[in-house]
Amino acid sequence: MRRYGPACAEGLGECTLVDFQDEEIEAFVTRWTAAVERQARGDGEQAVYAAAAEREGLLRAIHHNPGARRLAANPLLLTILAVIARPPCSASGR
Numbered sequence: 001m002r003r004y005g006p007a008c009a010e011g012l013g014e015c016t017l018v019d020f021q022d023e024e025i026e027a028f029v030t031r032w033t034a035a036v037e038r039q040a041r042g043d044g045e046q047a048v049y050a051a052a053a054e055r056e057g058l059l060r061a062i063h064h065n066p067g068a069r070r071l072a073a074n075p076l077l078l079t080i081l082a083v084i085a086r087p088p089c090s091a092s093g094r
Helices: 022-041 045-064 066-072 075-085
Strands: none
Touching (some): 022 045, 022 075, 045 066, 045 075, 066 075
């Protein structure tokens, strides 16, 4: 087993990830759902409606579940929540 010491990390900075506030969670979810639906459905009206429905469902789950809200404060964990909350692709649709 190789151990990595400070010499291996020389020149690299250390960063601390700051928790998202409610407004940042909402902005992320809004942008995420819009981007995913545009990718899946194109720029049409169907993508807009699907993104809005996914956004509302995810935000409702986050705001009504204290555990999910704690996870959503972390940007990486919020991304994971968004991925697993997404409805599965249908065989004929996407």
